[in-house]
Amino acid sequence: HVGCDRILGSDVREDRCRICGGDGSSCEAIEGLFNDSLPEGGYEEVVRIPKGSVFIHIQELNVSLNFLVLKSKGDQFFINGKLTIDTPRRFDIAGTTFHYRRPTDQPETLEALGPTNMTIIVMVLVREENPGIHYRFNPPVSRNLLSGYAWHYTSWSRCSVLCAGGGQTQQVVCKKQTDHTVVYNHFCDKRSKPKDKKRACNSEPCSPSWWSGEWSECSRSCNGGLRTREVLCKRKISPTEEKVQDDGACTPQRPPLTEPCSNHTCPPEWLALDWSECNPSCGPGFRHRVLLCKRGESGDTLPESQCPKHGRPTTRVRCNLQRCPPPMALGRGKAGGLAGTNMGSAMY
Structure with missing residues (x-):
């Protein structure tokens, strides 16, 4: 198994504040129910999610014609703004990804892991009676300006890769001395801030795996053809080195080298024979x-x-090989023969 520090065999886990190896003290849990009676036809604020919040979950209690809305404090709409309804999908907002779901038979939801890099305002576009909106999220704990602050190293970050050599960092954060919660850096003395630490991790080679190249063009345009690709068994040794292995070193079975393509029936087409003289x-x-x-x-x-009639080639073209010679009068030449004996072939 792999811990949140991406080290094999590690048991380190994220806490409720999404800090790897943390103790959960740097954030607080907020949960509530917004069930106010609202006027129809406009936007109404539900709750404000502070900057740095994690594990965000917003959900209507029942299916309704209302729509959840996200916007910034500066009135920039991110989801379902300006009376326009967005298709349910993933939205990259405020430094995290929000999953917007609106099934036909289940309540509408908005979820994100966080942390957010700005304050987000949750609103509702009211089309009918509010069935109630449940929300929960974990924002950073409130700052106490009267307490002392100091720089501390965080837990080691996740390893950047699972094998073949990666890196980890240990960042420096500002913490409140009384309860060791993380606060904004400006509370600590910038002149005494130590440098982040770095170390190598997961340096063992990766297990052999199949590598597949790009498919070639299909051998035929219709009536069934084949396309091919190169498939190799490779093992990554380091970030810059890979070695080709025997096929038996890779599991499971090798991916196919060929596959059928262009299986549709060829359409009728014109075939033009050679031109006549x-x-x-x-x-x-x-x-x-x-x-x-x-x-x-x-x-x-x-x-x-x-x-197809529109693509029918022409069957007749004009030609002019040479100018015909002038006709010659019939008569006896000096040799006693008929003059103009070649006239017939010239006029043909």
Whole structure:
């Protein structure tokens, strides 16, 4: 097992204030029920969650037409503001992530681990009678300006990785001397603040694991093809070093090297045969070709009506090989033969 310090075999856990190895004294638990009768059609404040709060949970007691709203003290809306209803999802707000859930058959909820980096105001957009809103969160304890303060090292942070070499830090915080609760740094003398500590952790190599490369292009565009990828058994030795291992060193079974793709049927398409010779052989003429409607890569011939009309190639183009020679008059030449014996082929 791994503790909150991310060290194997460690039993260190977070306290209620989300401090690893803390004693829970740096925050207090706030819980309440907002069940005021409210006028419909506007926003009404429910509760203010102070900066630094953790383990935030807001929930309507019953399903209603009302909507939970989050905004800042400066009137910046984060969820369901300006009479616009947001889709339930995760929202990155105030340095933490709020999970907004609104099932059709369960009450609406807002949850976040914290800590928040600003004060958050919880409101409700009222559309009908308020069924009641339950809230709980753990804010930092109140500051006591009359007590003495001093710098203290926190517990070691979680290790940055589980194997192959990571790092941990031990930060310096300002604590109230009377009860050792963490307070804002300006209560302590900045000139005497020590430096944070760092150390290596989890330096043992990682267990071998499968590494998969990117899939190749599909071998066919339709009618079923295959795509391939590279799969290797690797072991991370350090933050900058990896070694390829024999496949038997990795578990479970190796991921597939190939997978089917483009399983849809090829659409019919036009196939144009070769152009004919220019006819006639001189002067303005035309070349022709035959079009066939084929079923994609299978090669089956289909009726022309099944191929797209807008993409039909042309079957006739103009051509002009050479200018035809002028006609020659028939008569006897000096050799006694017929003049213009080549006229027939020239005019063809």
